[in-house]
Amino acid sequence: MNGAKIAVTTESGQPVKEVTTNAQGTWDVPVDKPGKYKVTLDVSTLPQNAEVRGGNNVRTPTVYKGNCSSVLFALQPKGAPGQEQQQDSGGQTSMWEQAAQLAFEGLNLGLIIALAALGLSLIYGTTGLTNFSHGELVTLGAILAYAFNVGIGLHLIPAGIIAVIVAGVLGYLQDRLFWGWLRKRGTGIIAMMIISIGLALVLRYAFLIFFGGQTEAYAQYVAQPGIQLGPISAAPKNLVAMGIELAVLIVVGIALLRTRTGKAARAVADNPALAASSGINVDRVIRIVWTMGGAIAALAGVMLGLSQTLKYTMGQDILLLIFAGVTLGGLGTAFGALVGSLVVGLFIQVSTLWVPPELKNVGALAVLIIVLLVRPQGILGRRERIG
């Protein structure tokens, strides 16, 4: 903007210099002392059709020794609609669009939590073990996939599949060699809970040693640009991931309800001794559950790593949300874990419409508390009978 007059004074009003902007609309005032200055734009010298946005034509920058200090007068066409509407136009999003986007993000996060929660819920259900090392199983999946993907150089898709399979095998071995052995020794579930805390420490810091403390990403699909779907912008990888997650959740959920092994798993959860008396090989069922649980947790890890990035604490960081999802839905029910996790995911994201994002977990956790007050047995849980 050429030819606008600008007056520079010291803080107390002593004039320093008056300048006129050049063809690019820029100007320069050398000052000799650091301190506060006052810069006034003479509005009358602006072109007819322009005005200063916000109306304020005075700036008070502080100039420091040896540094320059920039001042900016943003102009807009005169008579343009007021401040408020300005906000809405020009690529800004409405409350509803924002809510839609957040709801989508909530589903995205919720489904990942649900996968992890399903594994936890299965293991809790069949063995009564509150497994605090479950977060590390999630991390394990992500890191395995990373190893195959970046370390060996496979594409992420086969790498992810192999990682899930390997994690399943490791889940099996974990029960076979460790938890099963503990059960046989008659270790109580409280002791096992603490043992799982110990195991979580071992695993987490082993990851730290082998993977390092930094954040990493897979070789493919990093920072994929979003595509616009109505009010939502979503990266294609998210859509595919959500599809896979939902499919796995539903298949496993139905398998639990319908298949013989699924029913056996629930029977073992209820009463292992009676299950054995019915001819169910309890150890075998538990091993299947651990295999499944490990594989599903790993899948959750791969998906989390895909959607975000990888870090050795990634599982630990979402463990609280996993527990929240499991409990909210009703302990030990597979579909409960799904529903609960979705609710947790949704509320984390959508609550940021009202609370600052740094407190987004507060919103979700508060909802959790409220839901449990209304339905102490969880959303899909059932009350036990008394007497």
Next chain:
Amino acid sequence: MDWITIISTTLKSAVGVETVLYGVAAIGLNVHFGYTGLLNFGQAAFMGVAGYGLAVTVTVMGLPFWVGIGVGLVAAVLLALLMGIPTLHLRADYLAIVTIAGAEIVRLIFRSVAFKDVFGGSDGQRGFSNGFYAINPFEHFFTARQYGFNLGPVPLFFSPRQTWVIFVGWVLIALACGVVFLLMRSPWGRVLKAIREDEDAVRSLGKSVFSYKMQSLVLGGVIGSLGGFIYGLAYASVQPDVFGTETTFYMYTMVILGGAARVFGPVIGSMLFWVLLVLVYGVLAEAVGAGYITFMDVNQVGALRWILVGLGLILLLIFRPQGIFGDKREIAIDAR
């Protein structure tokens, strides 16, 4: 390898500030979990509100130290009521998640930018411990520059400030243990233990389960808050992340290591935990520093320490699932 330092730091840690502050808070947790069966995963929040109650009263409001202690205690009681009134009707495992959630909410609020003026954001608050050290007899009464003794070649000395904190801490532990001991062999304690086993049975015998659970929550919370005070005073500051879920996990570990529902269980557990932590690290760091261990660098020592601590926990619980003081018969009963 510098064995003298290793032994000295290890022995000192057995009675040191961390042992004391975790120990006392774990005593509170033991009241909740060990005796009453309340799966309180928010014990750290009781420490937090106490520490912050003290800090905010002294630094932000400029009130005297003792008022701060009072505010901290009241805050702990209020937190117990706030957490308890809605949640004590819940089944045990649900209580766990609600207390975790409650504690996380407390922590997130402490560290939020929105309340930075009051709680100091992620760096927390400091500058409230002068009142405590002003009455430090080890500095003002006695003139020694440090307190302790030499165990053979191993020096075991604490500075007057540390000595004061540790002294007060152990007095508080003794008091808390005394109270717990008296209470748990009284009919009052019997009701708590019965609630742990079966609430409905207790109800059918005419005891108000809710009221007892609440009393337990408040008592354990107040004892836990002492840990918060000790933390704040010993480090002359409070930070929000100290009072996170991890701290509660470690306290659980201590309670169970020592033996749940045992008066001295949490204290011994805390000693064991810190001794393990310090000893393992001391040996590892020295071994790497002195070149005995070559396959890893200093960056990995910290991680390896936790791995070994984790392994230690696992082994302890495998071979002594009832903890140090626990009763094997009790464990046999709740094994599935």
Next chain:
Amino acid sequence: MTVPESKAAVTDRGAHLEGAKDAVLRCDELIAGYLPGVNILNGSDLYVKEGELIGIIGPNGAGKSTLLKAMFGLVTIRSGTVLLKGEDITNMKAHSLVSRGVGYVPQTNNVFPSLTIEENLEMGAFQVPGKFKERFEFVSELFPALKERRKQRAGSLSGGERQMVAMARALMTEPSVLLLDEPSAGLSPKLQDLVFIQAQQINKAGVTVIMVEQNARRCLQICHRGYVLDQGRNAYTGTGKQLARDPKVIELYLGTLAKA
């Protein structure tokens, strides 16, 4: 009081060894317990022959349930042996016994509370899923209440209804040896009758039955032989009739109420 002639024998190992020769299932000098250092069974002997119906009675805490659990692999046997058709099954896992044709109804916690009645029964037929339909029809005839409520969760059932489910669950597999731990407890008199009659009929159909009962009189009425267990040891053995009439047994274990 004059003691009339007693035919019930105080246990004697010779007789046991004699009788146990061609037994389907036999236990010899079982020692077992829950807590380290505390034995609940102190050397119990028991045998049952093909097609026999055996009753075990005794005071509360005698170890009757423990004996059944020990035979069925649910309590670790510290010493002694259990033989099933000549095969050593000591400390064998319960599920492998099921595949060898042994069925068991526990005394407590005998249903899967979060499963529906139908699923409970399905679990009963876990090893023979093909037979589920047929067997389900069979047990629903016995306990019609179950069929009506097939979709109800067992956890919400009344005490007696649970007992029915438990009994029905064990009948799903057509076992060749059936261990029943107080199957009639908590059932209405009508259903108690049914249970006893049923036990008898199953037995007649060739199933070997071992039954622990506190409804001792009725148990002794239908069983071929009975054991009286006290403090983990066999106190008396004999035919049902012998035991039921033995004054010592009456005084210590049976009571006189029903006769009064």
Next chain:
Amino acid sequence: MHAETPAEATTTERKTAALAAFKDLAHEPGVPKPDPILVVDNVVRRFGGLTAVEVGHLEIQRGSITALIGPNGAGKTTFFNQLTGFDTADSGSWTFNGRAMNGVPAHKVARAGMVRTFQLTKALSRLTVLENMRLGAQRQLGESFWRALLPFLWSRQEVQITMQAYDLLTRFKLDAKLDDFAGSLSGGQRKLLEMARALMVRPELVMLDEPMAGVNPALTQSLLGHVKDLREQGMTVLFVEHDMDMVRDISDWVIVMAQGAVIAEGPPGTIMSDERVVDAYLGAHHDAPLSESDLESQLHEAEEALEAEIEEETQK
């Protein structure tokens, strides 16, 4: 026989009083009693489509032993749950000692003097048997937080309570298990503990849910004396039981429930010959007490069957 307790001989007045109170009552459901301790009106509890309890009017006579019988799933336990505050009734009201009790929480119901036991026992597993018992005592000084800290305030009362507990445990043949964890008791022993613990409360009305299921008959018999004794001490007993011998032996009055409703009331003798009751509940074999000859013939049958079988076997 000799097993009958001395209490029987000395204190039959209460029994006769109770019997007298019932003498002229009509034998129909909901009949008013001369001195009811518990009056129930229109209690309904539904679970989904199933009406578990639907009791119109019911009164329990003070100082009597009343049996509540009915087929499995009739709603007896659910009915107990409503009355004692363990479950909330969909509708209905009831008074205990003239005091309205609907909506009163369970522990207050118990304090008011109405104590129940559970059919599926609730042993406090990791408390010893003795501690289980002590817990039952009411108005313990040491149960208040502050007084608990001062043992001298409550230690004397504790001694008394312990004496009382010893006493009951001896009767219930649990004295040998005194210091064992309740969780290590056998099924029957738990039943016994459950009942003994309820009696520690010294309630006015004790509601026993199948107290003798799984209890050894010899012990049952001696305990019956104890239950009768309760009546002599002025307590009212309401119990659910499937053991008809017991019902016949000790109850003054029997109430029959079926499908949630009370279908009959009356003295034991009459009720047990009531056709509907026999149909719905007792079944054919239970129309009369087993006589010596019955026993004989049944044993005979069994023996014959056995012999036949053995013969069969030997023939094979």
Next chain:
Amino acid sequence: GGGGDTATQTSQSAAPSSSAPAAASKGDGVLTLGTLLPQTGSLAFLGPPEIAGVSLAVKEINEAGGVLSKPVTKIDTDSGDTTTNIASQSVDKLIAQKADAIIGAASSSVSESVIDKITGAGVIQFSPANTSDKFSTINDRGLYFRTSPPDKLQGRVLGDLIVSDGNDTVGILAMQDSYGTGLADQVTKTVTDGGAQVVERVDYDPKAPDFSADVAKIKAKNPKGIVLIGFEETAKVIAELVKQGLPADEHKWYMVDGNTSNTNYVKMPKGTLTGVKGTIPGAAAPDDFQKKLKEIDPKLADFSYAPESYDAANLLALAAESAKSDASADIAAKLAEVSKGGEKCKSFKECADLLKAGKDIDYDGVSGPVEFNEVGDPAVATIGIYQYGDSNKYATKALEYRTGNIAG
């Protein structure tokens, strides 16, 4: 040093008020440096570069003949993070092993939790990374120093850069801790003073599993310039920005020293960061230095705070050399002196030679000129402005350097 007292004063007053284990204040002829840096915990990724920085310095010092003619010893300990509370144990260990100065911690909150213990024992605490303004006023007995990046100056430079690039609307995504919020505050102030508008500022929790909501908030205001303040989690934020349609070619992104990295974003599609500007304290292109660090720790990928750590060790050694004593108080008294006012020198060897020649020195480090003011904070700094190219790496030649007084 804080509370207004100068370092020299404290060296006298420290002794009576703190009754630390005698050894720490007397000096034993060997300069012992302890590190209290994150080997574990949420800042574990900052540990390796910081430790490598110190190691490099110690290596160079010892190659140059050591301090007081004796090699410098170094003891490494783990500070963890505040959640684990192990820093305090590490400090115990260092004090027991007679450390003269402790370099650490990285996290302001960890430093806060141990400053009392360290300075109470009469030992110097020297943080390479603390940015919280609290340490300027803390009562530290004159024993607390830091070389951490001066966020006031950086914030000002960055804010000015944003304004002069013509961004009239600015959105800020800042990590929620004292580093992030401190910088964000300063940027906000400068930007507002300069006439532009901060339309949205989001403080995010770096541990959050995802940042979509945080980015959505920025998107709702659609600012021209977006400032990203944080550490390595910025990679997640960037992915989210790209996903939600706020790419760098439509919005101008600005980064800070914590996240201006040449390794963190290389896997992203080419051009993702084209034109993005970042500020890094220090007058030299970090290339050479990074190469030397890699020799110490070949696995290094991130270099945050390595220069600051390196400078801290060098300064401590020089101060000890200058004081001719390895006692904490003596070193503390000389630290300000060697950092400013004298003949400029850039490495320990160079400076030590000057000292031996009896000259007054002014150490200018890799992280900038480092001149301590009276409270032990750096007083002068240089900020380089760098720009990313198509390969998601920034050119090692800065667009410009700005040097200034931090206070103004």
